[in-house]
Amino acid sequence: MIVKLLSGDMPRSKLLSAILLAILICLAFAPFIFPGVRSLDTAARICVFILLVASYDLMLGYGGIVSFAHTMFFGMGAYGVALACTYMERGFGALIVGAGAGALLAAVVAFLIGLFSLRVRAIFFAMITLAVASAVAVLVSQLSGLTGGEDGLNYKIPRELTPAFKFGSEFLGVKLNGKLLNYYVVFFGAFLLFLLLLRIVNSPFGRVLQAIRENDFRAEAVGYRVINYRTAATCISAAVAALAGALYAIWLRYVGPDTALSFEIMVDILLMVVIGGMGTMYGAVIGAVLFVVAQNYLQELMSVASAAVEGIPLLPDLLSADRWLLWLGLLFVLSVYFFPSGVVGRLRQGK
Amino acid sequence: MSRVILQTHDLTVRFGGHVAVDHVSCAFRTGELTAIVGPNGAGKTTYFNLISGQIPSSEGRVELNGRDITRASVSDRCARGIGRAFQLTNLFPDLSVLENVRLVIQSKAKMGFSLFSMADSHRDVTDRAKAVLEKVKLFDLRDQVVSALSHGNQRKLEVAMLIALDPAVYMFDEPTAGMSVDEAPVVLDLIAELKAEKDRTILLVEHKMDVIRTLADRIIVLHNGMLAADGDPVTVMASDVVQEAYMGKELEDV
Ligand SMILES: Nc1ncnc2c1ncn2[C@@H]1O[C@H](COP(=O)(O)OP(=O)(O)O)[C@@H](O)[C@H]1O
Numbered sequence A: 001m002i003v004k005l006l007s008g009d010m011p012r013s014k015l016l017s018a019i020l021l022a023i024l025i026c027l028a029f030a031p032f033i034f035p036g037v038r039s040l041d042t043a044a045r046i047c048v049f050i051l052l053v054a055s056y057d058l059m060l061g062y063g064g065i066v067s068f069a070h071t072m073f074f075g076m077g078a079y080g081v082a083l084a085c086t087y088m089e090r091g092f093g094a095l096i097v098g099a100g101a102g103a104l105l106a107a108v109v110a111f112l113i114g115l116f117s118l119r120v121r122a123i124f125f126a127m128i129t130l131a132v133a134s135a136v137a138v139l140v141s142q143l144s145g146l147t148g149g150e151d152g153l154n155y156k157i158p159r160e161l162t163p164a165f166k167f168g169s170e171f172l173g174v175k176l177n178g179k180l181l182n183y184y185v186v187f188f189g190a191f192l193l194f195l196l197l198l199r200i201v202n203s204p205f206g207r208v209l210q211a212i213r214e215n216d217f218r219a220e221a222v223g224y225r226v227i228n229y230r231t232a233a234t235c236i237s238a239a240v241a242a243l244a245g246a247l248y249a250i251w252l253r254y255v256g257p258d259t260a261l262s263f264e265i266m267v268d269i270l271l272m273v274v275i276g277g278m279g280t281m282y283g284a285v286i287g288a289v290l291f292v293v294a295q296n297y298l299q300e301l302m303s304v305a306s307a308a309v310e311g312i313p314l315l316p317d318l319l320s321a322d323r324w325l326l327w328l329g330l331l332f333v334l335s336v337y338f339f340p341s342g343v344v345g346r347l348r349q350g351k
Numbered sequence B: 001m002s003r004v005i006l007q008t009h010d011l012t013v014r015f016g017g018h019v020a021v022d023h024v025s026c027a028f029r030t031g032e033l034t035a036i037v038g039p040n041g042a043g044k045t046t047y048f049n050l051i052s053g054q055i056p057s058s059e060g061r062v063e064l065n066g067r068d069i070t071r072a073s074v075s076d077r078c079a080r081g082i083g084r085a086f087q088l089t090n091l092f093p094d095l096s097v098l099e100n101v102r103l104v105i106q107s108k109a110k111m112g113f114s115l116f117s118m119a120d121s122h123r124d125v126t127d128r129a130k131a132v133l134e135k136v137k138l139f140d141l142r143d144q145v146v147s148a149l150s151h152g153n154q155r156k157l158e159v160a161m162l163i164a165l166d167p168a169v170y171m172f173d174e175p176t177a178g179m180s181v182d183e184a185p186v187v188l189d190l191i192a193e194l195k196a197e198k199d200r201t202i203l204l205v206e207h208k209m210d211v212i213r214t215l216a217d218r219i220i221v222l223h224n225g226m227l228a229a230d231g232d233p234v235t236v237m238a239s240d241v242v243q244e245a246y247m248g249k250e251l252e253d254v
């Protein structure tokens, strides 16, 4: 049963299994284990980013396709929900229409980019995605009448998913309100879609992608039309990224260029997939958890550390919370140096 | 009944000013094993590349079963029955031996776009892949990663991939190149077996003359990209072209 759910793709390392299980439990019971507003927010972000990074891994780690447009696809889902909630009647219908339209648009745009550029060279595809993503980001900030421009959009999601909706008093010290339901929409949405991706990479289609990544020349020679497979992988990846964006929009009840379209998110995705381990799917889980937690808590940890070493010259400066990106960068370089195949690759070797 | 299955008409390719294959017209019949010989750089591999589509021709046509496939993609030609093993081993290095063969069988079964089933749950595909590996004596190494195989075993796998595809036209490009004296016969026996089993069309680029003498029904000689001789082994081997340009040197290798 578990084998089926994981599509036969077992973690293949005791430690990795334990870590993944711990993460799953923490996320599944996050509202009860970490009841704070901020920590629940972190948990939801982790769910969204696991899905987003996993969808990127399908393209990069399995298909060997480098794209810089993944945030754009993410944004399409997020803005899809935001626009539907802004311009449609409040309700679940708007969420479904918004998410569906966002995913469809992402898949169509991915198809068009793929059709025109995957045929040529991989680097050309990367460049086109960069250009299209930049153009879309500019377009979104220009069309402020529709998209709220730089300010973004605040909108109403169904009342059942907001803190105002109460369906009981308390359970294990946690308020039973719409926020809790909202978290579980995000959690289960991300969880099911992750399992779907895991199934796809272990399907005959997923194997073809790996073959193409290894040797596209030979894949074509044994009868696989490489361009079709690459395009399909790009479309699936884009659609799932859009759905991750939709979940994020449902959670935040706000969408803006910084949260859903900025190039910084693209860089974050790349870091997460590399730290976790490309072409493993589970790497997305590890990478996203490490990264989001570091992003959220490294600054605090550092200000504590900086206070602790007060009086010693230089150290407090280095440890000042403003330097957190520096340390994150250092962590990244070290992790790539010591685990070139990512944390997952390292754990699997070490078994 | 033997019939023409593959035909090239004035097939030509130029690389800059260099004509690598020069107006080669030749027909290949079912059930026939044709050896293609010629010195290094004669254009044998390039001729194969033109037939299986890896490089576009500058001039001329390729016909399969009477249909023009000159413009068809590599994968399309493969689906129509042109199968190719490569002179330089050309596999999926980080995948297992079994997976390499499985991918070929899966391609033939047109399962590549099956998205939601588990690849390993298709028992029939896996079983057929295993049967091919038994045949080429790689079964015990099936779970090894290809890049860890010896050169000889990689060459065997190269042949196994083609057998797995079981195309209408088999194209072997120096299948025993670089193999040790005790490994090479395994591959040659496989080719002999393929020929004996049923009416397969086999094109074989091979240097070893004794091998050709026993296996080939026909020999064509390429020289400077041109078709220099074509006929049954005894006649071609006795011809001046082969005696002068080729045999003298190669016989020493045997
Ligand atoms: N892609 C290419 N670009 C330029 N020249 C090539 C290319 N492929 C082959 N050639 C040239 O064509 C000639 C024939 O090569 P090839 O077909 O590999 O010979 P053979 O297989 O008979 O040894 C050689 O002179 C080789 O250098």
Ligand SMILES: [Mg+2]
Pocket: B044, B045, B046, B087, B173
């Ligand atoms: Mg050659």
